[in-house]
Amino acid sequence: MTETVLIAGTASHVGKSTLAAGLCWLLARRGVSVAPFKAQNMSNNARVALAPDGTWGEIGVSQYVQSRAAGVVPTTDVNPVLLKPRGSGESQLIVHGEAVANVSAGGYYDDHWPVARRAAEESHARLAADHDVIVAEGAGSIAEINLHDRDLANVETARFADADIVIAVDIERGGAFASLYGTLEFVPDDLRERVAGAIITKFRGDPSLLASGIEELEARTGVPILGVVPHDDPGLPAEDSVSVPDLNANESRIVGDDCVPADRSVTIAVPRLPRISNFTDLEPLAREPGVRVEYVPLEDELTDADAVIVPGSKNTVDDLGALVDAGFDDHLRAFEGPIVGLCGGYQxxxxxxxxxxxxxxxxxxxxxxxxxxxxxxxxxxxxxVERVSRSVTVGGPFDTAGTVTGYEIRMGRTTLTAPASQPFGPESCASGLVVGTYLHGLFENDPVREAFLESVFALASVPRPRCRVDDEGSPYDRAASLLETHVDLGPVGF
Structure with a gap:
């Protein structure tokens, strides 16, 4: 019989995705057949995966990452329901990877909730038929009492999957004990007995300082604290825009305080679009020595930038309006360095x-x-929605050739209005140092990333640093190590 463990939380951004990915990797390394699952997700960071009918569909980036950690092919079953916010209180509803409607919150629950729940239960059943363990990730807080009759990612998953529940609480926010106590009070009665324990995440300092609080909380609730996880970002892709500022700090990945002095670094500016999507496209650049990826408000000028990347958008037209209203279009026209538009940014x-x-x-x-x-x-x-390979021809700041792989998630077709170079295939375009492409995952291709950065450093007249990067293993190794070192998984059978 398949066992399901649900990593729930006291709130959003408490570390559920990292814990789930780490557990998937840990179990896979032990030879356990494991798959991730998130019944309902809300994110504009999406990846392409196989749908049950053999076509391509969309899933949240965290479930794509967790699939890789589990060693399984990403499918839409790992994230059967995805909501992609598009502004004005609406989201695009994706079911089994396919866009089915643009819905308001009320419209989703009134008109689409039964279909969404059925899709989630069907997907879980297919995963359970093929795997011994399913690591499910909740969404937001499991204690939202106003949603308990329609909480697909937490309450309904725990019920139809007969799941053991582990609750994550972020101590960096403050009030962790009160938050966890209140969450346990508001968990539905039929699920309260399923709570196997809780994990305190993002702790800085000496864990012994928490001992008295842990002891009292366990005495009051009967729920054991399974571990205290230190504040340590393993480097997994972030799922929502709450994490965007974290991409600015990549110094911890460089060995030696003097590795990259200020005069040997470059800044890649990214306009912070109101409806930014797939900003994980920038993470491979942010991990490079001497490269600072800076998300800039639309009101800012580009005086300190050496290159600009305009990211994807869930609502290209309205984000263009916001950009023009703020005067950022004039800053782009005046900018003399490389500019790359990705998907909506290209449009x-x-x-x-x-x-x-x-x-x-x-x-x-x-x-x-x-x-x-x-x-x-x-x-x-x-x-x-498709995974693609493209032949690269030399163009703009990309002085390379060969084949690149990635994925496309887009609405619209783009055509030339005048002769121009098309370095990434028929729907790309380059004019001078400005390049546009629909290819998400572009900078995950090493030759393309290297060629782009060589151009950026050269045009900025900055010698590119060749620093040694910490060899700390993969992000999956680091996430799994956090659990293996700091968490007692015995109460959930691992």
């Missing part, structure tokens, strides 16, 4: 957006783009 760098109302919460048809690339984009209701 808004063009001359025009047609059928714009499809990709907007406003009633619009044609919207003028920034005009840095000779392309126009025409939106349609059909969505392209």
């Amino acid at each position: 808004l760098l063009g001359e025009r957006l047609e059928n714009a109302g499809i990709e907007s919460t406003r009633d619009v048809d044609t919207v003028e783009g920034i005009g840095l690339l000779p392309v126009e984009t025409r939106f349609s209701p059909e969505k392209r």
Whole structure:
């Protein structure tokens, strides 16, 4: 019989994704057949996975990462329901990887909840038929009493999966004991007996200082504290925009305090779009010695930037409007270094957006783009979701050739309005130092990343540092080590 353990939380961003990935990796290394699962996710950071019918579909990035940690092929069963916020209180609803509707919160629960729950239960059943353990990740807090009759990722998962529950609580926020105590009080009665324990995460300092608090909490609730996990980011991709500022700090990955002095580093500016998506595209750059990825407000100028990357957007048209309203379009036109547009960022760098109302919460048809690339984009209701390979030809700041792999998640087709280089295939474009492509995961390709950074350092007249990077194992190793070293998994059978 398949065992399911649900990593729930007292709140969002308490470390559930890291704990789940670490547990998947730990069990897989022990020879256990394990798969991740998150019944319902809300994130604009998505990856491409196989759907039950053999087509490509979308899942949240954390479940993609957890699948890799578990050593299984990512499928839409690991995240059967995905909500992608698009602004004005609406989200795009993805079921089994396919976009089915744009819904408000009320519309989702009124019109789509039975379908979503059925999809989640079906996906869990398929995973359970193929694996011995399922590591499920909850969403937000398991103690949202206003949602207990429709909490798919926490309450319903625990019920239909007959799951043991572990609750994560982030002590860095303060009030961890009160938060955990209140959460346990509000867990539905039928699930309270399933709570096997709790894990305190993101602790800085001497764990012995928590001893008296742990003792009293355990005495009051009868729930054991399974461990205290130190504050240590293993480097797994972040799932939501709460984590964006963390990408600015990559110094801890460099050995030696003097490895990269200030005059031997470059800054890649990323406009912080209101509806930013797939910002994990930037993480391979942020891990490079001497490279600072800085998310800049739209009101800021680009005086300190050596390159600009315009990221993906869940709502290209409205984000373009926000960018223009703030005057950032003028800053881009005046910028003389490399500019790369990824997916939605590529679309808004063009001359025009047609059928714009499809990709907007406003009633619009044609919207003028920034005009840095000779392309126009025409939106349609059909969505392209696919893993792709592209032949690279030399273009702009990418002085390389070969084949790159990645994935596309987009609405709209982009065509040239004038002759131009197309370094990443038929729907890409380059003009001088400005490049646009739909290819997510572009900088995960080593030759492309190296070529781009060589260009950025050279154009900035900065010698590129060749520092030795800490060999701490993979992010999966580091996440698993946090559990293996600091958590007693005996109460959940591991």
